[in-house]
Amino acid sequence: MKKYFFILMASSLLIACGGDDAVEENVVDETIDETVTPERAEKAQMVFQTVPSPLETASIFQEAGATYDLGITNPVENVNKYSTNVQKALNLGVYGADLSYANIFDQSQESMFYMNCSKKMSDGLGITSAFDAATMERIEENINNRDSLMIIINDAFWIADAHLKENGQDHLSALIITGGWVEGLYLGTKALNKDAPDENLMQRIADQKYSLDNLIELLGTYDKPEIAAMEENMRELQAAYSKIKEEEAEATVSDDGGVATIGGGSTLTYETGTILEITAVIEKIRNDIIQ
């Protein structure tokens, strides 16, 4: 029961624990919160990890200079190849990322294709409510409205996520997240010119180190063989990412009357060869998923 309760709570991405008695003030100060040390927090599983959505990842790479390339997404004809729930969940994530990618780059026609692929994967998992007739109609009406379409896409994926969690299939939800994250990073790495890699793009690829750590933590909360296989793949990728050096400096907050800016903190340094190695590993993992 305790385990089941944990799964239910974890499914909501928030883990409850004992409260903090201190009365806080709305000021930025430099004090260290000593009520919970990182070690204690991890031990008690109070820290829960989140992974950026494919939408945010696509937006990051677009800003870094990536351009749209139809030839690198998962071909729509692959949609009929996926028969197991694990394949469907992973590729629902993949097609969701392709959908976000097409949408961020205002590719209406491709967005519609990937929406249909996502629907097929979702229906195959028994989640017919995510991409039901009303949703598909809203999509067609808003196909040229990028912001509205993003809201509808988010909505559909929340329904899918909620359905799986409410039916005790959290692990499939984690696989959707994994598929989406892998595809998002893969699309970003494919924008890299290996002969003359762009510094900005390489930095964004390196930045995914944090998300990968979170993703591995997330997968580690499930005791399922299909999750363990994917976690192993992610650890292979983590081995490549471990060559990126992380330097810590004190984070500072400045507020010049506008939006606060957080400076300092962690900085990542890397060799071009490490980024190219990451590119190769993520391509292998991604191609295994879409096979």
Next chain:
Amino acid sequence: MTLFNKIAVTTVLILASVVLTVDANAQCKRYTKKYCLPSLSPYMHNGQLTSAVLNPGDSADIAMTFNAGKEYRVLICNQEQIGNVQFKVLDKSRKVLYKSDPEQHNPSWDFKVENTQQFIIQLTVPKMEKSNQKTNLVPNGCVALLVGFKE
């Protein structure tokens, strides 16, 4: 009570709590979409629906990555019966970078980062004095953490 009856009662209670928890979390997601998401505007929601039903005195830590070059809004939104949920933004060493105002309902903070960073958003539901409780039942309520971004 016989052993069989004890087992039967325990099973019913367990199943009831599971069903109620699942239903409460579904309602929480609906609450978040209807009442919390609009407050993120003009920021674009990052697509993560992070919500749960919490009790007074509960707290939760959520690790999140914030990317360089983007401006973010972190928004906490909760049902009123559990008071004003507060949040802190902590860096990796758990240094407090921001604390919300305890008097503010549904607090938010807008910021940007110079380098991509991993932070912990720590939520705390205030404890409730017994004298303020209308019944002996401990109240609970939906708490949502939403993050929006813009370029």
